[in-house]
Amino acid sequence: MTQIAAPTHPFDAAVELTARTGAPDAYRGHTSPAYANMVGPFGGVTAATLLRAILQHPERLGEPLSLTVNFAGPIADGEFEVTARPTRTNRSTQHWNVELVQDGAVTTTATAVFGRRRETWDSTEIAAPPAPSAHDVAVHEFPDFIAWARNYELRFVEGAVPEPDAGAQPGSTSTLWVRDNPPRPLDFPALTALCDVFYPRAFLRLGRYLPAGTVSLTVYFHADATLLAAQADDAVLATARAQRFGKGYFDQSGEIWGRDGALLATTHQLVYFKD
């Protein structure tokens, strides 16, 4: 019988980290051309890489509860080092400090809270936006220079990327079905990356491209590993809107909805823009 090794999914290749011998908190990684953005890698993949450093750390306790990633400077194509350090371990929660360094300069920092979950009363107080089934919505084709978008099947229900003659819009909401392309079972790194799948809300409001980039991204994980496993490789419904634009920055809040109306994650970010 011949064993055929399954080819590695481009996402797994992009977030791959190798532990450094003799340095328990240090990992080596490298950028992936498949997830390149206009400047450096797609932020969602960088966030996923920092989360992955914690996930594969031998002292890690439980599952991710929250993650905040600050994008401090550009990441050049090539190798980088990630340091993931547990700052405090309690009985059921654990706090982390993570840094991505390239050529001696910090490009990205993160903090995360991990923990063991218990059954409690539960309630989802917000509602998923209305949307037709994923297969009833056309796949959006991004321009070639946005390499990372080719790794996602993006089906916009509302707030698609504006056409050149679109003009200003009154609202900034985008809602889309999205999954990895090729399909891949959802896990915590992939969910993290999906939280950054929204193009800058200022493009939609002003109806044109302009310089913009995420400054800080926070993810609150509502799904545990069991719920993620149930999602398998189905598309999730992702929605986001801006709250306030002004003096060079705007914030945005988003939600990632899974099968049977399960809220998998809520996410927020602060974004730089230049008009």
Place this chain on the structure above:
Amino acid sequence: MTQIAAPTHPFDAAVELTARTGAPDAYRGHTSPAYANMVGPFGGVTAATLLRAILQHPERLGEPLSLTVNFAGPIADGEFEVTARPTRTNRSTQHWNVELVQDGAVTTTATAVFGRRRETWDSTEIAAPPAPSAHDVAVHEFPDFIAWARNYELRFVEGAVPEPDAGAQPGSTSTLWVRDNPPRPLDFPALTALCDVFYPRAFLRLGRYLPAGTVSLTVYFHADATLLAAQADDAVLATARAQRFGKGYFDQSGEIWGRDGALLATTHQLVYFKD
């Protein structure tokens, strides 16, 4: 002519930090009985103290844009040390890493992004909740064991702290007018503390007190120093609601509205609870 020194406001006494000689990133502080909560200090004052370490650091650039505070362990009554370290300084933005340590253990960590703001196109896409004038709403009296609440004038428009026989509620929104007591001009630390003024949303939904505590708090600052100065010591309108409760945690999103409908800050947190 006799100079009369103005007495220090209790908030300023609570967030006071002394630079350590010969250690440029290190500050000493102490807890304040006036801002005690059920276990340790009011989280809003801890968050404000960490922000203040950056504000008074000699290398600080610009004004706060975002702050994430992770509450890793309890803070005991007494002294503590805060370390605020710039991780990267760019032309117009600066990234910070902050830790609060007590008896050698990390109790609180934070990251922040500061920056210089520029005039740009602006738009507030969300609306303030409807509310009568602050002076038409009664001041809420908290029980004595919640010391910190005595330092705020809290006027609930919606979602007041449930009475013992209130029972479960269908929604978790609280909206309140709030200002420091005695009144004090708004600044960045005071605005940060106000972002944590919402009692745990699970109390409201379930109609009873239960063990709960903030795990991670993020503040996005939309106000610059000029807008804060215009607010002076007027009450702000604060509103928050939960999004999802389950498996021991819930998240909450809030807004702080100032004079003339100006959105001063948006804020999010993840909260632990035990039912």
